[in-house]
Amino acid sequence: MTVAGANRRFFFFTALTAVMTMAAWAYGHLFHGIEIVHGIVVPLSFLGLGMLIKYGDQAFDENSYSKRKTILLAIPGGLWMGLLMAFDAGSATIFMGILLSLLLAGKYDNIAFQLGFGTALAIGVGSLLLGFSTISVLGAAIVLALSFLDEKVNDLPGVDRANRWWEVLFHHRPFLKIGVLALCLLGLLPSLLYFFAFLAFDFGYIAIEAFSDREEVPALG
Helix, strand or coil: CCHHHHHHHHHHHHHHHHHHHHHHHHHHHHHCCCCHHHHHHHHHHHHHHHHHHHHHHHHHHCCCCCHHHHHHHHHHHHHHHHHHHHHCHHHHHHHHHHHHHHHHCCCCCCHHHHHHHHHHHHHHHHHHHCCCCCCCHHHHHHHHHHHHHHHHHHCCCCCCCCCCHHHHHHHCCHHHHHHHHHHHHHCCCCCCHHHHHHHHHHHHHHHHHHHHCCCCHHHHC
16 A cells, blocks of 8 residues: 555544544433443543554554554553443443454464453453443344454455455454444444444554554654
């Protein structure tokens, strides 16, 4: 990808990220009466965690960012995700499914992910066992299955190049997005706020990937 193309992709997904974060807050506050703090904390947490995960992914897979910084951020990021799961049932349903699917898919493949995902999973499971949090077991199972499917499809030869339309589609992991929307509509997630928040998570993830394709990135270290 050219630098100009990477720049366009970065700004496009950054704009989408901002729109989805605002949409999550607006929908939750205006249509479901969700408290303003909850309506802000959840989507911003999804956004931040998506960006943090991709930062680590690019650091270890592409050498685009600092591995040392990624490792230093791993446990704080894991605490962030774990506490979100402990105090918010919708977030717990989504992230428990994702964490288990990544474990099954063998994606805890560097020290930062092992520290971060391990911390989040330990807090999430512990809070469930101690009765501090609740979760939709069916919803988490559906998230697990669709997230696992997305990971396996994304690993198919040629998908990472994203030259053909179906490669672009699979590269952006469509199954879990559709699944989260369905879970919201079926009531297994509390509100469409979680669909918009998940899109913010995903678009933030992609924006960090696009930013790493820019010429300026190696200088950031």
